[in-house]
Amino acid sequence: MIHTLTKTLAFALFVTLVGGSRVHAGSPVFVGTQVSSHLSMDRIDHSRWDSLLRKYVDTNGRVNYKALKASGSDVQVLNQYLKQLSAAGVTAPASRDATLAFWINAYNAVTVHGILREYPTTSIRNHTAKLWGYNLWKDLQLYVGGKPYSLEQIEHEVLRKMEEPRIHFAIVCASIGCPRLLNEAYVADRVQQQLELNTKDFFARTQNFQYDEGRNRIELSAILNWFGEDFGSNQAAVLQRIAPWLPNEAARNAALQNTATVSYLEYDWNLNAQ
8 A cells, every 4th residue: 555655656746747847856066156246247357268278178179078187276277267257247237248258158168067077978968867867958057146057048048048149159068069169268359250260160060061062952060950040030041141151152152042952960969078
């Protein structure tokens, strides 16, 4: 009788969790710190993050996680940088470019921190439980202005709402299929050029974009499938939006004319390690 009741209660709990808003059972892991003073994002210094990127990330965006994790002093530099980010106030007046740079850096730094916690590992997907257990995208949360932000919140509730589609070629989920992790920090006075640079680099790589002129076939990264609405309301609009970033004139013309067959490339979730 007790055994049957226990099973019934367990099943009811499962139904409640699955059917309700709570879809996983991981415990939050907080990074950064809660602070009382909230600075403008214009005043946040990204030099610590910049030094780590230049030291551990190559020109293809591959990260030497092994060496970084082995350096206790540089892990502390990363932790200190995350605490710096916590000092920013989300409501404090700041320029749009400083805000973009801040949240892109925050997403990437938290992701690297999350991978270091799990390293050695072969993929971030090993740590993104869909139902039960720790999900790095949901449970790893950075304090900013006293409020915790998960990677999902930074991406969907902050950056995407800024209506700058190039953020999809700047934020990096530690996978080969992602855009390269730029080996320098994004900064307010150059963020527009940095976004343009990394966007063009993204489409220049065959893992992200291919155009077969003979077959008039365009193959795009799955990112353009998942987030196509950020680039346009239909295929023609998306292709027109990305056309200036494509690597050659034939591809640009095909995109502008919207006459090519469009399909999506398989996404590579393997770790973006050196």
